[in-house]
Amino acid sequence: MKAWVVPGYTETRELGSGASGRVVLAVHDGTGIPVAVKYLSDRLRRDQAFVRDFRAEARLLGGLHSPYVVGLYEYVEAPDGAAIVMELVDGIALRAVLKQSGHTDPEAALVVLKGSLLGLAAAHRAGVVHRDYKPENVLVAADGSSKLVDFGIAADDGTTPGVAGTPAYMAPEQWQGGPASPAADVYAATATFFECLTGRKPYTGQNFAELALQHIEAPVPEADAPEPVRPLIRRGLAKHPEERPEDAEAFVAELEGVARAAYGPDWEERGQRKLAALAALLPLLFPSAGAPPASATAFATTSLWAPGRRGWLGAGAALALGLLLIFTEAEATDLTGGATVRSARATTSAASGAPVPGAPGAPSPSASTGTSAPPSPSASASTSPSPSGSTSPGASPTTAPATPGAPGTTTTPPGTGPTDTGPTTTPPTTPPTTAPPPAPVDVKAVNVTSFRQTDFTAAQVTLSVDASGPATVLLEWFSSDARGTLGAPEGSMTFPSATAATARTLTFSGQGCYWGVRATTTPAAGNGAATQQILIRRCEIR
Incomplete structure (x- = not known):
């Protein structure tokens, strides 16, 4: 059976494929403009959750207008298929550059970091967190400019969509299922910057448990980077999100100050030339050269929780047994490499009908992001079709996307x-035909049914959630010297609600005479939040 093709486009060749679908090089029949078309696989198209995610990814791209982010032309959905039509970029993945050269000059690495941050800044201004920044998702053009691709697991800032990302680049709070935040993108971009500088990832644990502990607790390896840029490594890889720049735009300002002081006012021009020279060593990998399709990543789907430190060994064992990760060709033997671990699909359903190539306001197919370089030929927007979508700000359109050719x-x-x-x-x-949307979950109440001290630094809490369907619970714990005040945060975890009471063991620092907990839910419970406080044994008056 012949595969469905987006009406109005003539396919040239396949650029990449994976379990989630394929990306093809095509030409818009009316204008002759080359584009990249990302098709959702027939298998995933039968899953309405994946279709919603795919629409959401298109809607998100349609709302981002930046020379550092691949542009959207249109989203097409018909009874026989679904596709995102994107700008083509004549570029190669940063991963291929690093595989060839090992590492880059500091100025070239700073150019990669700045371009990446500017792309992330556009998303952050729109209230979106990418969550999967890595060398595979950065395309380097022939002129040394770069673009950010693959918003397949992006999420709204502040939401708790579950643990997802690529392990080698995940921020500590991302491992623990914390809320999505721009600071996590800053962490991933800095990890990639470190890899450009040194030729290796910041942490190299041999399994998920070891890698998680390194990201959460190991010292920042700033000493391995050139001394002038160590402040950027130290800030960007800080363990706590509040210790990092608040978003990509703020980090760009810090980067420019460090780069100018260390390498002079012309650092960016030199760095772009050096990056272009490295990319030029791989001419056959540029899509305009007609290279064979690149291998794509087949993404595993899993649900993770946020255990305490004692539970990470079990978490790693469960992950090692439960995940089947098929890596990109560039990292086929790297256990901590580029495969994206995905969970908790977004449920915001929206489609974005964007201008087709050549229409007023449509993004240029040029790969150039600089002001002096001429437009480069069109090429691959992405060779990693992504099954998971993202939520993005704004209400869902009230009408379905138009389906050209239907x-x-x-x-x-x-x-x-x-x-x-x-x-x-x-x-x-x-x-x-689409399935009716699921009924909204009604959370009537969340309650702390039991809270007791079990050791000098440990306590056990039991929660119950009265809801009409699945909800997400955010549990936070605190220590204080005053009764009735929660005080200083000690930790947090996010997990799905259960039909029965849920018990969790919490670890405290041992400070304060009062320990407290607070439980909230998404969607919000009718009673708001549940809190409880206890006086610990060593502080009891005898």
């Missing part, structure tokens, strides 16, 4: 009619 649909590409006013689309008479 029965009852008429699309006029720009430039082909008497007046170039962009595509005109008549909604199909029979829209694609």
Whole structure:
């Protein structure tokens, strides 16, 4: 059976494929502009959750307008398929550059970091966290500029979508299931910066448990980096998100100050030339050269929890047994490499109909992100089709995306009619069949049914959640010297609610005479939050 093709485009060749789908090089029939088309696999298209995620990814890309992020042309969904039509970038993955050269000059590494941060800054301004920044998701163009790709597991800032990401680049709070935040993207970008400088990842644990502990507790390896840029490594890889720059834009300001002081006012121009020279060593890998399709990553899906330190060994064992990770060709033997661990799909369903190539306001297919370099030929936007979508700010559109080429649909590409006013689309008479959205979860109450001290630095808490469906529980614990005040935070964890009471063991620092807990849920419970406080044994008056 012949695979479905987006109407109005002629495919040239496949750029990459994986379990989630494939990416092809195609040409827009009306304008002749090359594009990248990302198709969702037939298997995943039968799963409405994946389809919603795919729509959400397209909607997110449609809301980001930055020369450092791959642009969206349109999203097309029909009874026979779903696809995202994207800008093509004549570039190669940063991973390929590092595989060839081992590492880069500090100025070239700073150029990569700055371009990456500017791409992330566009997402952060839109209230979106990428969550999967890594060398595989940075494309380096022939002129040394770069673009950020693959927002497949992005999430709204502040949400708790579950543990997901690529282990070698995940921030400590990401391992623990904490809320998504721009600071986690800053951490991942800094980890990649460190790899550019040194030729190795910041932490090299041989299994998930070891790697998790290193990210959470091991010292920042700043001494391995060149001395002038160590402040950036120290700040970007800080263990606590509040110790890092608050977002990518703030980190760019720090980067420019460090780079100018260390390497002079022309550091960026020199760094871009050096990066372009490294990319030029791999001419056959550029999609414009007609190279064979690159291997893609097949992503595993798992649900993780946030155990205390004593539970990490068990967590690692469960992960090692429960995950089947198929790595990219560049990292086939690296246990801590580029495979993305994904969980907790987003449920925000929205589609974005963006201008087709050549329409007013459509992003340029040029890979160039600088002001002096001419547009480069089009090429691959991404060779890692992503099954997971993301939530993004804004309400979902009230109408389904137009489906060019479906029965009852008429699309006029720009430039082909008497007046170039962009595509005109008549909604199909029979829209694609989709499953009805799930009923919203109603959380009536969350309660702390038991809270007691079990050791000098440990306590056990039992929670119950009265809800009509699955909810997420955020449990936080505190220590204080005053009754009725929660005081200083000691830790937090996020986990799905259960039908029965849930017990958790908490570890305290031993400070304070009062220990307290607070439980909240997403969606919010009708009673708001549950709190309880106890006076610990060593402080009891006898």
